[in-house]
Amino acid sequence: MGYKIEKAVENAGNEIKTAKRIAVQLPDGMKAKSAEVAELIKKQNKDSEIIVLGGSNFGGCDIRDKEAVSVGADLLLHFGHADFGVQEKIKTVYAEIQSDLDIEKIVTKAAKEIKEKKIGLVTTIQHINSLEKAKEILQKNGKEVFTAKPKGKAAKEGQLLGCDWSAGGVLKGEVDCYLYVGTGNFHPISLAVDTGKKVYVADPEFQQVRELTEFKKKLFAQRAAKIDKAKSAKKFGILLTTKPGQMRLKLAEKLKQEIESAGKEAEIIEFDNINPQILPNFKLDAYVNTACPRIPLDDVEAFDKPILSPPELEIVLGKRKWEEYKLDHF
Amino acid sequence: MGYKIEKAVENAGNEIKTAKRIAVQLPDGMKAKSAEVAELIKKQNKDSEIIVLGGSNFGGCDIRDKEAVSVGADLLLHFGHADFGVQEKIKTVYAEIQSDLDIEKIVTKAAKEIKEKKIGLVTTIQHINSLEKAKEILQKNGKEVFTAKPKGKAAKEGQLLGCDWSAGGVLKGEVDCYLYVGTGNFHPISLAVDTGKKVYVADPEFQQVRELTEFKKKLFAQRAAKIDKAKSAKKFGILLTTKPGQMRLKLAEKLKQEIESAGKEAEIIEFDNINPQILPNFKLDAYVNTACPRIPLDDVEAFDKPILSPPELEIVLGKRKWEEYKLDHF
Structure with missing residues (x-):
């Protein structure tokens, strides 16, 4: 799976241009791109000094602000997640990373396989820009599609976090089932447990549509x-x-x-x-x-x-x- | 190997008596004793709240002061190492832990096996209280024994750290060889590399006397x-x-x-x-x-x-x- 790194760095541009020392926090899956990220930053601010923070980066909750302060940075550039509402100890920019996987084929497949009519649509931040497209595909296939703003820590319409599935949960009374666009089972399983409804996964990495009832039983x-x-x-x-x-x-x-x-x-x-x-x-x-x-x-x-x-x-x-x-x- | 925990907590007594919330930092080998340590602290201050810091504790350099502040502690109780000179962000007590292993038998064995006459004697903080006894045993066996105050980060006469072997190094011109009382090879190997002299280990855990020339070659x-x-x-x-x-x-x-x-x-x-x-x-x-x-x-x-x-x-x-x-x- 790839990520649109260049765009993420561009989006964070203005803060980068005035920073002297930038602490860069990358999710594990992006750590291999650390040199590429540094180069993109240097394109915008050739005098900046970059220190990569090597620790974990599991979410917008996992902010390495204390470490950024310790290494003398004046900007923390956090890649991969949306702002979670942490009171950071240092100026922090959240550079969200969009997946470069196309969701069209797999969502079309899901639309044909799902029997239910009213679908609650959810995803993670990596695919949030594909949410509108997914909605259109489902509607073209005769579905009624519902999305909602989260009530908890998640930032965007339709966004799930591991600790906040409210973007789906609040739709419980209106929908027959849920469709999650993304990889893994652990973000959407919360909806299956909390609502008791069927949850489908349209996984653009493995090009697979699956339903989580068996997974929930095992869990x-x-x-x-x-x-x-x-x-x-x-x-x-x-x-x-x-x-x-x-x-x-x-x-x-x-x-x-x-x-x-x-x-x-x-x-x-x-x-x-x-x-x-x-x-x-x-x-x-x-x-x-x-x-x-x-x-x-x-x-x-x-x-x-x-x-x-x-x-x-x-x-x-x-x-x-x-x-x-x-x-x-x- | 056991440790004299009760004595270490007693030595830290006065600070413990006035603390409200105590953050306790234990080396990995002592983490299994966390409940026992908490009980000993409670004996001296029954109203104190205790939070164990679960992270690493590899030395007096590895101070979890930021974590202690984060959990709202007013005292950091660091077990296992001597003060390394860190400027802590919170009141910190270093509760040194003495090994309860007796060194008499193994140092006597070493004294008989070592052919050299002039011996530089070194150890780690866990055995520092046995240094005088080791010296006496060597002298009784006809050796001339030298110890020195460290020039670097180590705190006590004859004490080695992984990053400071000066308590032995400064004796280079005076001694024929070194004797290290303690476990492991990595503390004393620095002396073998730095001085080129023979380094003997009197290991009270494995009841073994060994010499480090082969180990140095492999390293x-x-x-x-x-x-x-x-x-x-x-x-x-x-x-x-x-x-x-x-x-x-x-x-x-x-x-x-x-x-x-x-x-x-x-x-x-x-x-x-x-x-x-x-x-x-x-x-x-x-x-x-x-x-x-x-x-x-x-x-x-x-x-x-x-x-x-x-x-x-x-x-x-x-x-x-x-x-x-x-x-x-x-």
Whole structure:
């Protein structure tokens, strides 16, 4: 998959022209393009000094503003995500990256395969500029198409985040199903869990149309197993992150009290990234995550101990029924 | 290997008694003891709130002061290392951790095996309280023993750091060989490389006396191979860290100029920890490290691209001869 990098740098142009030292934050999939990005920046400001920030960049929540300040930058150029509403410690430009994959063929295929009439249309920031085109294709094929502005952290009409699916969720009463244009299952699965409706994926990378009912069943089976395992846990770690857009300290403190009230032990542990390499150093039985809501769902088998979401902890502590399962979000 | 945790917490007592929220930083080997540490702190200040910092803690250079500030702490309790001279952003107490391993048996064995008479004695902070005892054992066995105050970042008489072996180095003219009391080879190998003298290790964990000549030969062969591989590199990444005690931004900028003057490409990349998982995202041919000087030496085979020290880069660029090989240090 490629990205329209040149356009993204051009869009950030004015701020680039006056900066002296620019800290550049790239998602992992774009890190290989770091030299190309530097060259494009130099085209606009040949005197600028560029320092690439090598750490993670998982979203508009994962802002490396402190690192940019530490290396003496006067501008942080964050690639790949829209503004998430973080109060940055340094002037920050969000250079959104559009995918260069054409969605026409796969959305046409989806339009023919989907039986439902009223479709809620959603995507991620990488394909947001293709949303109008997708809508037209669906309408030409006799569908009624609905899109909405998000109510949470997402910025644009029809945009999903891993922690904010409201651009789809608010359409629950109006639509028969959802169509997600994009790669992966984890952004749209939230809609399947939250609304109970069918969710179709038109994946322009793998040129595949799929529906998420089976994926949701597997996910639920996995979550039920983790919750069951955590019921016998005595020592809990409550995972907290200091990422600017993800820190939920009050929630962490509340969870600690709830766990201790239930006669179990709890400690709050701060992380930048929560990774399978470092967690085993702690000899705890289970974890509750207050950082990115996707952590308990992504790469779940890489962690040997259960990592629960806050609502899943309520199930473990007997405060919530499995039938009332809900997803964690910001 | 165990540690005298209770004593370390007691030594930090007065600051603990008045703190409201304490951020606790533990080396990986001690993270399993986080609940025990919290309990010991609570004994001295039952109203204190404790947040464990889960990130790395590789030395007194690796201070998580920014993270402690972020979680609202008013005290950072750093376990495992002596003060390295970092200007912390928060009140910080260094709770040094003494090993509970007895060194008597293994130093007695070393005294009998070492043929040389004049011995430079060195160790790490974990065994610093055993230094006097080691000296007595060696003297009883007819040795002349020398110790020295470090000239660099290390704090105590006879103390080695991975980036400061001056407590041994300054004795070069007076001693026949060195004895290092402690585990691992990487702290004392610096003395073997820098002085050319024999270095013995009295390892109280494995109850083994060993000499480092063969280890040094292997290390040099490995470094020669990495340097050779880097000679054909066109694109260099210059690794910079924002760890408070390790950031060498000016050196990174200087190296960038030198590489570019030699007609090659260079970019500066900032990291917290430099790890084998994230580096392959960058499509560069070789790296030069300005963070912890041990990075090019430790876990070297886990990285698929060569990571050079600044003096090794000079060899690659033809500015230094292999015969003038020297180690990087702070």
